[in-house]
Amino acid sequence: MRRAVAAAAAVVAAAGLAAGYAGLDVAGAVPGPLTTTPAPTAAALPTAPAAALPDGPAPAVAPALDPDAPAPDPAVLGGQVAPLLADPALGAPASVSASVVDAATGEVLLADDVDVPRTPASVTKLLTAAAALRALGPTSRVTTRVVEGATADEVVLVAGGDVLLAAGAGDADAVNGHAGLADLAARTAAALLAQGRSAVAVRLDDSAFTGPATSPGWGSGDVAAGFVAPISPLAVDGGRLAPGETAPRAPDPALAAAQAFARALGAAGVQVLDQGGGALVRAAAQPGAATLAAVESATTAEQVELMLTTSDNTLAEVLARRVAAAGDRPATFDDASEAVVQQVAALGVDVTGVRLQGASGLGRGTRIPARALTDLLVLVAGGEHPELAAVASGLAVADVNGTLADRYDVPASAAGAGVVRAKTGTLTGVSSLAGLLRDADGRLLAFAVLSDGVAPGASLAARRAQDRSTAALVGCGCR
Helix, strand or coil, rough: CHHHHHHHHHHHHHHHHCCCCCHHHCCCCCCCCCCCCCCCCCCCCCEEEHHHCCCCCCCCCCCCCCCCCCCCCHHHHHHHHHHHHCHHCCCCCEEEEEEECCCCCCCEEEEEECCEEEECHHHHHHHHHHHHHHHHHHHHHHHHEECCCCCCCCCEEEEEEEEEEECCCCCCCCCCCEHHHHHHHHHHHHHHHHCCCCEEEEEEEECCCCCCCCCCCCCCCCCCCCHHHHHHHHEEEHHEECCCCCCCCCCCCHHHHHHHHHHHHHCCEEEHHHHHHHHCEEECCCCCCCCEEEEEEECHHHHHHHHHHHHHHHHHHHHHHHHHHHHCCCHHHHHHHHHHHHHHHHCCCCCCCCCCCCCCCCCCEEEEEEHHHHHHHHHHHHCCCCHHHHHCCCCCCCCCHHHHHCCCCCHHHHCCCHHHHHHHHEEEEEEEEEEEEECCCCCCEEEEECCCCCCCCCCHHHHHHHHHHHHHHHCCCCC
C-alpha cells in the first residue's frame, strides 16, 4: 500500500494539484493527506510511543499547497456560504452548526453555533480514527492465534480484535479479508500433525472485549438491517452472512467465525472432536499457553481508511474497544467511548461538549460541537502528527468513492466533485458533513456542517444543501 501511495504522489507532483483528485481516485491512486506543509519526518508522538512510524521517509502526501495563496476573507466567504446554510432543508437556523477554518493558519473563517453539541451521526468516526491511530499506531496489526488448550486434546482460538477475517484464504493486498481462517487452520493442522495429533476439540476465547455486544443507543432494527453487527473481537467479514455492506449479520459473530475455523481445520486433515451436542465451547486460554499458529490483520491505518471511506460502524466500534484495551481499560462501549475522547484530547483538541455513546455515530446520545471537528481536521492537515495521515487519506472523495460516491453529481454542487474529501453522517433527522477541501485560490480549508433537526423525509434535500454549501467554498477564492 505504501508503494502505491508513493507512486500516486509522484503522479500528482507531475500533474500539479490543480488537476484535481477525481481521476486519481478512480484509478485507486489517491495520495495521502492534503497538507499545508511538506511531508514531515516520521517520528513517534512523545506521549504515545505506540504511534511510531517505520524508519525512513514519512508517508507520501500530495505536494504542499501554495503557501502564498491568498487567505480567504471571512466576510467574503460568509457572504457566499451563509445563505446556503440557511436552507430550510437543513432545519436552519436553530438546528445547524457550521465551522470553516483556514487549515494553514487556523483562522476561523465561519463560525455558526460551533460550540453547540449536536448529534453528529457518522462524522463521529473522525474522532475514533484519530484515537485509534494515536493509541495503537498506524502500523500495528491484530493477531488471531490458536494456542494449546488446557488438555492435550483441545486447542483454543484466541480472538484479538480482527473482525475482517476471510473464511477462506487471506489476501495480502486486501484490508477486509487480509487474514484468512483457512490459512490459520492449515497452519494449525500442520503444527498438530507434526506433533502426531490428528484430533482435537476447538475452544473459543473471545474475552478480549467485555460488556454488552449491542448498544442501547442503536436503533432497534440496526443489527437486523445490517448497519452494524453485535460487537465482538472476532468475525468474518464484519459478521456479514452474505456479501454486501448492509447484509444481515450473524447474531454471534465470534462463534460463527470459530465454527468456520473448526470446519477449515477439519478440511485441513485434523478431526474436530464433538464438543457436547455439537456446540463449540467458549473457554479462556491458559496463561502462557504455547502458540500453534497465528495470522495478522491489515494495519490499523488501513483499517481506519476502510472504516472512514465506507463508514463501517462495526469496525469503528471494534477500533474503539482496541483503544480502550490499549489503555488498560475494560473493552466495553462506555470505556471505549471515554478512551476515544481522552485520546483526542491528548492530541490537543478541545473536547468540551463532546460526549460519545459508542464510537460509530449510531448512538443517539452522542454529541459533538462543530468546532471540535474542524480543530481535529486542522491538526490532521497540518502534518505535525504524521501518525494521523490515514484520517485524511480515508476521507471519501466527492462523486468518486465511498459514502460520497453518489454526491456532488448535480450542476449545483459539481464544483466539489473530486475536490471535497469528507466524512458523511446520516441518521433519521440528522445530516452531517466534515472534511477538507481546496478552494479556488489553492487554500486548504477544514469544514464541518452539522444538522440535527432535519425534517422527516428531507434527508436527501439536506445532503444536497450541504453539498451546495461546500461546493461554494471550493469555487470561492474569497480573498
